[in-house]
Amino acid sequence: MTLITDVRLRRILDSRGNPTVEADVVTESGGFGRGAAPSGASTGEYEAVERPPSEAIAAAREHAVPRLVGEAYAGNQREVDSILRAADGTDDFSEIGANSAVAISMAAAKAGADVLGAPLFQHLGGAFRGENFPIPLGNVVGGGEHAADATDIQEFLVAPVGAPNVEDAVFANAAAHAAVADLLEERDVPCGKGDEGAWAPSIDDSEAFEIVDEAVSRVEDEVGFEVKFGLDVAGAELYDADSGAYEYSDTSRDTDEQIEYIADLVSEYDLVYVEDPLDENDYEAFAELTDEVGDRTLICGDDLFVTNTDRLSDGIEQGAANSILIKPNQIGTLTDAFDAIELATENGYDSVISHRSGETEDATIAHLAVATDAPYIKTGAVGGERTAKLNELIRIADDAT
Ligand SMILES: O=C(O)[C@@H](CO)OP(=O)(O)O
Numbered sequence: 001m002t003l004i005t006d007v008r009l010r011r012i013l014d015s016r017g018n019p020t021v022e023a024d025v026v027t028e029s030g031g032f033g034r035g036a037a038p039s040g041a042s043t044g045e046y047e048a049v050e051r052p053p054s055e056a057i058a059a060a061r062e063h064a065v066p067r068l069v070g071e072a073y074a075g076n077q078r079e080v081d082s083i084l085r086a087a088d089g090t091d092d093f094s095e096i097g098a099n100s101a102v103a104i105s106m107a108a109a110k111a112g113a114d115v116l117g118a119p120l121f122q123h124l125g126g127a128f129r130g131e132n133f134p135i136p137l138g139n140v141v142g143g144g145e146h147a148a149d150a151t152d153i154q155e156f157l158v159a160p161v162g163a164p165n166v167e168d169a170v171f172a173n174a175a176a177h178a179a180v181a182d183l184l185e186e187r188d189v190p191c192g193k194g195d196e197g198a199w200a201p202s203i204d205d206s207e208a209f210e211i212v213d214e215a216v217s218r219v220e221d222e223v224g225f226e227v228k229f230g231l232d233v234a235g236a237e238l239y240d241a242d243s244g245a246y247e248y249s250d251t252s253r254d255t256d257e258q259i260e261y262i263a264d265l266v267s268e269y270d271l272v273y274v275e276d277p278l279d280e281n282d283y284e285a286f287a288e289l290t291d292e293v294g295d296r297t298l299i300c301g302d303d304l305f306v307t308n309t310d311r312l313s314d315g316i317e318q319g320a321a322n323s324i325l326i327k328p329n330q331i332g333t334l335t336d337a338f339d340a341i342e343l344a345t346e347n348g349y350d351s352v353i354s355h356r357s358g359e360t361e362d363a364t365i366a367h368l369a370v371a372t373d374a375p376y377i378k379t380g381a382v383g384g385e386r387t388a389k390l391n392e393l394i395r396i397a398d399d400a401t
């Protein structure tokens with residue numbers, strides 16, 4: 001029934017107005033699935049390769065589509081994904097592009113779910129999923145590679161840790177986003193938004209900390225449950241290999257100073273989450289920081305691990321970080337993303353399922369988070385391509401009760 005009978009690929013727009021790859025998968029019994037690849041701006045050095053969409057589509061049509069049509073079953077995700085790997089023939093999807101691969105992989109999963117008549121999260125995670133929902137990390141202030149002339153730290157992320165359900169959590173993040181706008185207005189700071197819908201004011205990081213801290217306590221008073229915050233430092237973007245230091249607009253910190261700076265921020269603001277506080281090549285510094293504050297906060301590897309089980313194994317061995325960011329397009333297929341989540345879970349690392357700064361309406365990651373019992377999902381706070389995932393979480397929760 002789930003035998004794949006057609007795979008169509010096309011270029012569509014992403015949220016930055018750039019082209020990206022969309023895939024449709026059709027099965028023998030009329031099952032249908034559609035997936036679209038997201039795209040990063042602050043990409044990790046070790047990510048799978050995103051090819052220009054028209055090249056990725058041409059290469060996938062030549063190498064992957066003929067091996068899938070009439071051959072593979074959409075209900076068998078591992079089979080589909082291993083065919084994608086074999087058709088590509090490289091370690092990093094540089095032939096068909098990780099963008100074609102991930103779009104087909106997600107479309108096949110949805111077609112499989114469609115034939116089975118099950119929600120995607122259940123097809124991926126099994127009958128016992130749907131009880132637990134991830135805490136959404138909502139980006140309310142940002143800069144770095146996502147906005148010019150804004151904060152050095154890439155993302156200030158609200159974490160509604162005490163929310164009784166996912167709907168309240170999602171609305172708490174939207175309220176924090178609005179509270180930040182009020183606070184900026186009170187301070188006469190004009191500003192627009194960055195790529196992920198976060199406010200991108202031209203202020204330094206210390207003022208951003210003050211504002212987000214205040215916004216979070218205002219929302220906490222309003223909603224009556226605990227709301228904390230965290231960061232994506234995107235340390236690799238700040239690190240300058242020549243100077244061996246993290247270059248901020250107003251100062252420069254060597255690795256030891258960076259570790260102390262982050263540890264102090266964790267204490268001062270009671271941060272629950274810190275992503276990529278250090279350079280993507282520095283497992284040792286990650287291990288040192290994790291040793292210092294890992295019992296109080298999540299230290300998450302994004303560019304460090306790039307959803308790759310080999311890199312995660314190295315990190316586990318060295319005690320670097322205590323959680324992993326999961327971005328299916330960083331590695332190319334849902335199977336690879338699942339394997340990374342499983343390896344993380346087996347070793348006591350939490351998984352945080354994540355969007356990219358360039359996104360589409362595709363909501364697969366909401367299902368992926370529920371399917372894997374992930375404690376957190378990072379997918380913005382506002383903006384259509386972000387609310388596509390947040391609203392899908394609300395719908396999944398609504399259907400489950
Ligand atoms: O660094 C990140 O975590 C992501 C998503 O927030 O950004 P990008 O997609 O640009 O890599």
Ligand SMILES: [Mg+2]
Nearest residue numbers: 232275276302
């Ligand atoms: Mg990141």
